[in-house]
Every structure is written in structure tokens, then in C-alpha cells.
Amino acid sequence: MTAPIETLIAGQWRHASGPEYTTEYPHDGSTVASLHAATAADVDEAVQAAEVARHRSNWAGLKRHERAGILHRIATGIRERGEELAQLQRLDNGKPIKETRALVASAAGTFQFFAAACETWEDQVTPARGDFLTMSLHEPLGVVGAITPWNSPIASEAQKLAPALAAGCAMVFKPAEITPRMAIELAHIAQKAGVPDGIISVLPGKGSVVGDAIVKHPLIKRIAFTGGTNVGMGIQRLAAEKLMPTSLELGGKSPTIVCADADLDHAVAGVLYGIFSSSGESCIAGSRAFVHASVYDEFKRRLLVGTQKLRVGDPSSEATQMGPLVNLGHRASVERYVQLGLDEGGQVLSGGKRPQGALYDQGSYYLPTIIEGLPNSARMCQEEIFGPVLALLPWSDEADLLAQCNDNVYGLASGIWTRDYKTAWRIGSALQTGTVWVNTYKMFSVSTPFGGVKLSGTGREKGRLGILEYTTQKSFYWGLNDSPMPWATS
């Protein structure tokens, strides 16, 4: 067993103060790393140090192009260590290496984008309505907290750290307990790039201990959270106690609609990618496919052929499309949902079980699974499974289709496959989701804001205005009158 890895707390590389624990490679259960969990005292130390570092280092007072230069160096640092980071992330959560490489590249792109946004975002001179000049300026919120899940660590962490640093904030970070290493490596890279000591701390450990302490800390001025809806709601309740802004990127149960005129080969490829990439461990997984009755049988036939061809296996292999689930506990949860679907009257068309063979024996593998015969009201069609399980549903009436798609507590994303742009616009406008993909799925761009509606969350990440989420506005009125104010002198 290798020595426990250190983390960055209050400008010092050291072990956190809580108990030592290990993380496991989902492919075979082998130990990947050991480290110490943080405690509430570590959180306090990190937050206090961040508050001091903000002032002592003049981080917020740096010229924008100077802070942008540091963000550029972080992007370069990520790229220089790209392959190593991709391999580390693969070991942490078992995602196939091709996917983790893409996540690392996207994290570098996120820092590059926010470097550009940092030096080009403009404060405003507003139209004056008297003998004064009026300005609206943006100031950094101060010390902010970030809490992230295990499914795409480096990408979701970059989406929080980059705009926070660009805005001039300090950040106290809590990665998921089981995938702590991307945040720790980002801290290494940021420190080397010139982020002053104390501005970033990384506190691994349990959400109920470390996350809770960050949310409640009086000096924390904002929380950027990605994770489950119940946890997000708890954070929102605590945030209300100190009127603290939050962004909450939460769960989803995204519908994909296949219309009668869709290019079926494109639609099949999109539905397969939408639900089975990342083993379905994706907030935006297209887990409900509504297929027009006139093409349902042919779509199903092609979908099953495509599903049988998917390569499930070792995440280190370049050929692998689907790796294991993140751990055995999560696989058990996915299995319970599939059993629930069967109990509710569904029929398994493909998968519905673990793959067989020595390769899979030690890992938390599960086959890509398709279930039909369930109404949209079934629990399996309503609740987030966060695994490779697709519900296939026929539709024929557009109004009824829209009612079914929107009949869900979540509203994160949706997809439409059609050749008719008017159909796409009409359906897309009616869908209650934060993102609509037309003839594509699960595509991302850091320049386009992302977030959910309904119980999928509040606030947006990414986009140029993503920086402003980490700022507060201050208004300046500059009097220009030569004489005293008339009220006091008349």
C-alpha cells in the first residue's frame, strides 16, 4: 500500500485531520489511493486562511489580465499533465480512458475560456438620471465553497474553480469522498500556475461532515453544488439561514423524443450515446426514449442491434465504450431499479443483468439495459437511476407526448430527433428542461450556460456570465453638481 496522499489546506500540503480511508478502482476493487478525511476544524482553518489570503495576496485586486494569465497557465498545466490526469480519473471512477481524456481536455478549455472572460468582462456606466454619473461594478463575493459528485470530477470541478478564480474569489473545495484526486491535482496545478497560497483548499471526506461544515461556515459567501436533488435541497435550506446564494446542478430523468420523420440511424446512435455512455452515470442521461408508434418496431430493432454491439469492459482499453459502475453499492441500487421495473410490469429487451466472465468478476459491471412496456407514471420512468437503464415508450399524439415528457419532477435536458425544424422548435419550446438537443445529444460547450429547471436545480454554470455568479454588484453615484444639494439649502 502506498503512503496516504496529502491535500492542500490553508496553503499547506498535509494530511487532513480525520480518519484515513481508501478509494477503490471500480474495475477490480483494488485500492487506488489512501488519504485522510477532513474534519470541521480543517474546514474552519481553510476558510479562515482563505479570508486572510484574499486580502494579504491582493488576489481580487490583481489586474484582470494578470488573473487571466494565471488561469491560462492552469489550462496549460492541465494539458501538460493531460494523460496522467486522464488515467487518474479513470482509476477513481472507472470511466473509460477515452472519456476521461475528453473530460480533462474540457477542463483545460474551461480555464482557457474563463481566462478570456476574466479579462474582457466589463463593468457598466449606466444612463444617469440626474447630475451624477452612475456605475455598476462587480466585486468578488469572497470565500466560496464548491461541492462536487463522483461522476465527472475534473470537468465539474473546473466549471466551479475557473469562474470563481476569474472573479477574484477564494475557493474551499469538497470533492466526492470516493473521487478526491482530481481536485487535489487541480490544486497542485493552480499553485504552480501562481494562485497564491490559501486561495484554494481541498477538503476530501464525507458530505455530512465536510460539506455540511462548508455550507454552514459564516465566512462562506456562496455554494456551487453539483449532486443529488435531496442533498441540494438540504443545502438550499441551510443557505437560506444566511441568505447565501447557491447554484444547484442536480438530478435528471431526461426524455429523448424520436419523431416519425427522424433519421433512424442518427436517432439510434444518439439514444445509445445519450443513455449508455458514462454507463448512464450522467445527470443528463437520456433515460426515457419516447419513440413514435409508426417507427417504434424498426427503431427498437436497430436499437437492440446497436446495444448488443456495445463494448463493455476494462476502462483502460481504448476500445471500451462502457466501463463498470462506480462501486458495488451503486450497482446494487441500479439492480433494485431494474427489479422494480419488472415488478411494475416492464419487460427487459436487453441486459437486465451483470456481464459474465473473468474480466467482470471483481468489478461493479452491469450490462446496458432496455426495458419496455412501462407507463411513464411507473417509478422506474419517474426516478433517477443514474445507471445504464433505458425505458422505451411509444407515442402517437404530440400533446400527450409533451404532457408525459413534462410529467416529471426533473427538468435538466431533453433530445428531439426529427427532420422538420418546425417540429423541433415547437416541441423544444414546450419541453420544461434547461437544455434541448435537436438531432444531437449530450454535446457541451463551455460558452453555453448549463443548468436545470424544476428539481434539476437553480442557477447556471458556464457561459461568459458564469463569472458574475461569483460576484456581487455595487452601484456608484458620482455627484457632478457645483452647488450643494437643494433639499438642505432651499
Ligand code: NAD
Ligand atoms: P450526492 O448528492 O450524494 O453527493 C454530491 C456531493 O455532495 C458529494 O461531494 C457529497 O459528499 C456531498 N454531500 C453529501 N451530503 C452532503 C451534505 N449533507 N451537505 C453537503 N454536502 C453533501 O451525489 P452523488 O451520488 O455524488 O452524485 C450523483 C448525483 O449528482 C445524481 O443525482 C446526478 O444527477 C447529480 N449530478 C448532477 C449534475 C448536474 O450538472 N446537474 C452533474 C453530475 C451529477
